[in-house]
Amino acid sequence: MKLIGKYSALSVAAALASMSTPVLAQTDQAGVEKIRVTGSYVRGSETSEANPVSVFDTSDIKNLGAADVSEIIAQISVSSGAENRPDTFTSFYSQGTSNVNLRGLGLSSTLVLINGKRQTISGAKAQDGSVFVDTGSIPAIALQQIDILKEGAAATYGSDAVAGVVNFTTRKSFDGVRVEGSWQTTTDDSQIDRNLSILGGFDIGNDTHIVLAGTVLRRGALNSRERPDLVNRAFSSLGSSFSVSEDVVVADGPYAGSYVAGENVAAPNCSAFGGTLAAQPNGERCTYQYGVHYNVVNEEEREQVYASLNSEFSDMTLTVTGMYTQYDVIDNPTPPSFPNLTFPTISGDHPDNPFGVDVTYLGRPYPFLSRESSLPAPRENDTFRLEAELSGVVADYDWKTSIAYSANDYSITQPDLSPTLLDLAIAGFGGESGNLRYNPFDPLDEDNLLIQDWAATAFSSETSTSLIVWDGVISGDLMDLSAGTASFAVGAQIRHESYEVKPDDVSEIVIDENGVQLPNDFLFLGGVNAVDESRNSYAIFAEAEFPLADGLDLNTAVRYEELDTASSFDPKIALRYKLTDGLLLRASASTSFREPSLAQFYAKNVNTRGIQDFVLDANGDFVRDENGQIIPRGSTLFVRETQNGSLELSPEEATNYNFGVVWNGDRLQTRLDYWRVDYEDVITIEDANGKLQSDPDGVDIIRLDPSDPTSELTGVITNYFNAETIDASGVDFEASYQWQLGNGDLELKTSVAHILEYEIPLNGVTTDVSGLFNHNNFARSMPETKGNISVQWKNDQHSIYARLNFVSSYENTRVVPESTGLTTHIESYAPVDIQYRYNMEIGEGLAEFTLGVINVFDEDPPEVYDAANFSYDPKHHDPRGRLIYARAAYTF
Template sequence: MKNNAEDSKNKGAVTPATLSLSIAFALLSSAMVNANDNIEQIQVTGSYIKRETVDAAEPVQILDQAFIQSTGATTIGELITKLAISSGAENQADSFTQASTQGTGNVNLRGLGLSSTLVLINGRRQTISGALTNDGSTFVDTSHIPIEAVAQVEVLKEGAASIYGSDAIAGVVNFILRSDFDGFEINAGLSKVDSGSQKDTDIGFIWGTDIDGTYITVTGHYLDRTPLTIADRPSLGDNAFSSLGNSFLLYPTNFDGTFDLSPIVVNSGPYAGTYAPFENVPDPTCLEDELGILIPQASGTRCGFNFGPIYNLVNTETRSQLFANVSHNFDNDVSISWDTSWSNNDVKDNPQSPSYPDLSFPFIGSWHPGNPFGTHVVWLGRPLGADRPPALAPRENETFRTSLNINGIFANDWSWDTAVTFSKNTYTQYQQDQLKSRLVAALNGVGGPNNDELFNPFDRTTLSDSIIEDFTHITEAQKDTDLLVFDGVIAGEAFATSAGAISFATGIQIRKEGFSVATDDINEITFDAQGNPIPVDLIFLAGLSEVDVSRTSAAWFTEAIIPLSDDIEIKGALRYEHLENDNSVDPKIALRWQLSDAFILRTSISTAFREASLSQQFAASATINGISDFNEDGTPKSPAFVGVIATGNTELKPEQSENYNVGLVYKPSDTFDVQIDYWRVDYTDLITVENAQGKIADDPNGSDIIRTDAGLLSAVRVNYFNSSSVKVEGIDFESMWEVSENISVMLNASHFLSYELTKDSGEVVEAAGSFNHDNFARSLPETKATLSAVWQGEKQNAAVNINYISSYETSIELPLDGSESATIGSFVTADVQYSIDFLISENAELTASLGVKNISDREPPRVFNGFGNLSYDPKQHNPLGRVFYVNTSIAF
């Protein structure tokens, strides 16, 4: 990895050092800082003891409403994608590696996994999504949150299990929603790509009022998104093709099981020619369709299918979101607050291939009426070709949440806070496939609704609509999650010391969560007496198991802030979590030392844990992944999509981590600060699913590698397990500078020093700076950074946001023709926005914003992810190119 980094430097790539030098030069060459009063923000994340300071012992990044608006983001997912500390989240459509998360959003702090980031709304837990990633990760769906409702986002950049419990290994993201708005504001926006027709149209509103001390806030948002196809960006999907179009593997077996090795001669017709046994023979009409391609094989040629142009880079989607908050402060120092929210996100199209290939690879006998070869063949193909319309795989995603909070103050000035929060998500996915039994019937001449029709794969022009309807099935799977939480906390000053008062908080939390999966009978995975999954009656999809499980946990926690002197304070926290099958005790201790007026040293050490999700424990699910099989000589074959069946494991132990942070804050004035933090996470018992590609590479003929009688790869069984360890360390850099009363500059950067993980095979690898195609980590550029500059006038505002992602490498075996590179280049984009306010009446003000995202129209760096996948990395890079947008709002 060192050599790769040096190569990037030699190519002129931006590095953390050059970024820091550039900012320092800009600071030194600008005018002197104009001193002015800076209003302290109230940080609420990371402690139950609230204090008005951003210089606490914990490293917390705060995104305020002004910054959020300056990005032009229309969804939370778009905002999260540009966070320097988040790497490898799934916030963009990708039917190949993110098949079941379309229409959702998530966060991946430190690249430690979607499940290792705790997402809160107003400091309260939210249920995970019913959607599961290809690697089985669970996550809180951030697409539920309307961006107009967000007052502030706080990102705690260290483990926080001692405060919040399970899942807070990598950190916490807390979305604080607006609750004190007075008036009415309506917003409308339109964004459109410069190249193509894709656009987002959104409209939102916020209304708030005070009725005799009762504050009411209501927010709504609607987004209508049109698609962007790979055909609109062909270079981003030119490797999205399959070797399984329509071909035949000649398989000349005799009745006694021996092989006839004499040449096979076809004297006439479209297949005329002389063939060798076990030769691949393509459909002779393969190139008559523009999506057909010929792919040479070790013996013969296959007819492949260039399915890329059929699929979307952006799906047709609608999002509807509502949020309401009602609060009241009583005269007896008791306050009550109730909020509720609902969202419905529908992916309308999500086009797929007209049909998937038959992964059972049917055996077609010499007696088949259409077989021209006079010998048996194995069919390597798909029932429907590109002449048929794409199959659609829509998604429906509905979330509901409600939370009641009652708090007050005791006579001794101690505070108490209680809350009951319920949230529920339903994720429904539809996927078209073909029934294996009915397709076999059609191949044997007893297909169709009356069991009397023949399907001739050697001449698909004879395929009737009645046969297609008979063997086509649309699967439906619904996954429900719910979470009920009670929180109770008391806090106050325990007693005074010569250095100041000791602040103390203690409380309990009780959680009950549920998970269920329901699917149609065809798509349901069932098990035999030995516990092995029974293949479903589908040619490609591998099904889901139906489950309905729940569990309850309870926790007690306490924390204290103890001043040792005027300059030093210690924060300690301890949490005991009682789980149904285990327990966890997680302490934390943090130190804040005011070294001088300008310098603050902060350090912390803590432990954290994550309980296995209910789906990881009890569910069996299957995804389709592009997998490279291997020839007898060990060389890899072209990747093909096969089923990957993951089964639950009730013996999973909770993940454990030790978290360390040492930081230095330099704040010479109220208008300038620099924060540098070194952090480290030692992660053990990591819960992950075996990597299918790595598993077949280790043992191509292992017991979990499922093959047909002809030896063709059909599926791979993988299991959830507690892997050995992950050791990650890095540097965070954050700086804010108010250059003048009108201009401010902010820089955030996160850099991996090391990301050492243990693969399924036991091999220890360095994952930082790698695409990580054959292990459980996601792509991990070593450095991400954002640089923002904002000018704010009396009636006008302007902002520039520069986003940087460093280059990284892939170890996938590249094509021999040298057409692909192992280096995935760095990606730098700049977004600009200009806003102006107009007074349109005595009681109404109009704000108009014009902006351009990716103003230089940078294309995402090319990625070779094998054949059958996108040619860019949707977990890191955006495919849209230059985007123009306009937003208007009218406030009354």
């Protein structure tokens, strides 16, 4: 067993000298209910006004005009590189989900809580293998507020809280019934969202209150044919082409010509099925524009229900909360066939072979571009949560115990074709009758269409996760000191989590008796292995707060966590100094960790990745041009990437520092924070592009002919591993200013997050990758600055709100071809939103009408050269353009 934690002299000295406890007390809209937000269990903490926490309350949520939680999370300044608008192409395993990525430190490095308690991870995974909590499973109508704790919090919450914590607090009280409907549409085309929600709360006697809520969302599709500029480089070099095995002369017919061994030959009727001719180093190919088959926004159906019971009896309070989300991706089109990555050899005696010699098939069986030829690839995503908390007071000590159960089922279906059946068809034994022959030299051949349905297959898999968490906490006064009363909290936690992957027979990865992975019967897709694993963890923690002098408070916390494969001891210490009534200083130092996920330990999956291959010589070395630059081999090619889990993984470790200055005046409130994270043993998947570039003929680089490094690239094997370090730092700034204007109040607010550095090892050299697109390393695209500024005027009836969102420019790490007309510079993005809201009494209730425009000036997402992927960055930019929305609500 490995004990992890940081005990260096520097961290201990920093901890003893300076730290602040992250706790904040906020009021609800009525200014009555006190809500303790994320960070501390100590009762009556004096550090409540000075901590790195941002709060989104119900008013903020209304102002954003968000249709769901994912659109709220997308506006968080300190979240960088999350997938709240995942594109339908690169988000193969995670469509219909959303997540948060504080500090850009990874989807798995932010702890997501609901009512202060853990939530199971989604069965979906990001393309880089990251697991995450699906924030889209939380019904927005039930939210009271969202707290973003922007520093490591392992001492309080345990594993995963490396970058910080996001806590979703749901409603426990509401009087009356609120019915709300909304409608939203793009102005350039017809993508429409419709949302109907109902929220009700009532007493049922005996000091018991119930809250019920439900939401129905219907999201319309936005197909890329309506936005071709977003997919104008989504081309594959595998449309319909061949590589001849020897020198040959074709005397007549559409393939007439002289060819040399290894030359690429494009199908002569390339344009008839939507292909485009493209030159290659050794001939030309018929390429294929697959991007027009995909959606920019998928058609989705979502139903969410929520219930909460709050009851007081015998000096105790019982709170029970449950929620369920069913989220289906309906219209998720894909091309009629993918490229045949088995690269079959068509014999010279095939009746349709015009060459008379063996040729390698470099293409897809059905390269059609019509929308009707697209095939559906649905996703189903179901999440359930039930939690119960019992709290009370005994002998002046507060106590609380809770248990929470959450589960997710994520199912994926992706159509493909069987190479086994196609090989039979190429040999003349295709179709139900067994006598049809597939003609790869003319994709429009009538018999080919009869074979399509017969050869159809699909990848299908369901991943199920679950989590049971018990928490117990006791807090109260510890002792009287000359400067005041010291307080404490102690507690324990037990967790049990499970992870199960259930592929169908066709989709399961099978290992033979020699340990060799057998290929799945797919042209393009790969498979996943069956997994059924679970684990337990146990933790105890203690926290104390000491008033050292007038205005000076010290907070300390320690947590010991026993894991299946390791254990962790994490301290945290804080100092807060209030210089004046409005000005205070704070600083913190702590350690944090993240346990490898069960998926990273046990899961194996094969997906596809766009990879740029390069021209190699017979020795496997790069061929370079006259300027010494390595020569690319054609365009980006999608090949199979096998991602392997590893039982050798160790927990990630981090040391976190935070220093802040806070000013709270009558009208002006500001917070300025400097943060730093020294992150070690970061778990990531090897980058396939980077691996190919560093060792193009390595053992994990799979080519059509394993003995010939000049042959076609067919796959890359990548593994999870503990990377060396991430040394990241930055500054956050928040400010608000309020004053009275006319018969209302005017408020100006801003929130800015700026990354100073994000250093990682690249090829043995420590490199700052902030401000870069990062296509060839484990970091995600990372603009240095993200922020917003808003202004709102409101009174009892009217509210006018405007907001400028800003994402700074950054640099592309890909080599951008001159033919694109682009440079490596990715422009900044600054859309403007406006909203008007009006309240009026109707009958016995209150009506609320809202009109808003998102991206008023219809700013396009910055164009990004991402090889054969979509032409924008979905991790930072919204492709939908201008949207208008209307919302009406009635509360009675």
